[in-house]
Amino acid sequence: MKLAIAGKGGSGKTSISGTMARSLAHAGHKVLAIDGDSNPNLALTLGIPMEQINDVPVLPADLIRRFPADDALTESLEEICRTHALTGPDGVTLLVMAHPKHAGTG
Numbered sequence: 001m002k003l004a005i006a007g008k009g010g011s012g013k014t015s016i017s018g019t020m021a022r023s024l025a026h027a028g029h030k031v032l033a034i035d036g037d038s039n040p041n042l043a044l045t046l047g048i049p050m051e052q053i054n055d056v057p058v059l060p061a062d063l064i065r066r067f068p069a070d071d072a073l074t075e076s077l078e079e080i081c082r083t084h085a086l087t088g089p090d091g092v093t094l095l096v097m098a099h100p101k102h103a104g105t106g
C-alpha cells in the first residue's frame with residue numbers, strides 16, 4: 001500500500017502521516033515514511049530527534065534517472081535506506097528529501 005499526503009499548510013498533514021505510520025508499524029507492517037516537505041518535520045511525529053537528520057547525508061540529486069517511458073532509481077531502495085534512512089522507536093523507517101538549515105514545527 002502506498003499513501004501520499006498533500007494539501008494546505010497547517011492542515012495536519014504531518015501529524016496524520018506520523019500517526020498513521022506509527023499505527024501501521026505497531027500493527028506489524030513494514031513502513032517507509034518519506035518526508036518530501038522542504039521544511040521537513042515528520043521525524044518529530046515519528047519520535048526521532050530532529051538533530052539526527054543531520055547525521056545522515058543529503059539524498060543525491062541524481063538518484064532518479066529520467067527515461068521517456070519511465071523513471072528509475074540509480075540505486076536500490078535497500079541501499080538508499082542503508083545509507084540515508086533513520087528508524088523511529090516504533091520501527092518506522094524515515095527518508096527525508098531535503099535537509100533544513102534550521103528546524104521549524106509548522
Ligand SMILES: Nc1ncnc2c1ncn2[C@@H]1O[C@H](COP(=O)(O)OP(=O)(O)O)[C@@H](O)[C@H]1O
Nearest residue numbers: 007008009010011012013014015016041105106
Ligand atoms: N487533529 C488535530 N487537532 C488539533 N490540532 C492539530 C490536529 N492535527 C494537527 N494539529 C496541529 O496543527 C498544527 C499543524 O499541523 P501539521 O501536522 O504540522 O500540519 P501540516 O503538516 O499540514 O503543515 C500543529 O500545531 C499540530 O499540532
Ligand SMILES: [Mg+2]
Nearest residue numbers: 013014037106
Ligand atoms: Mg508538515
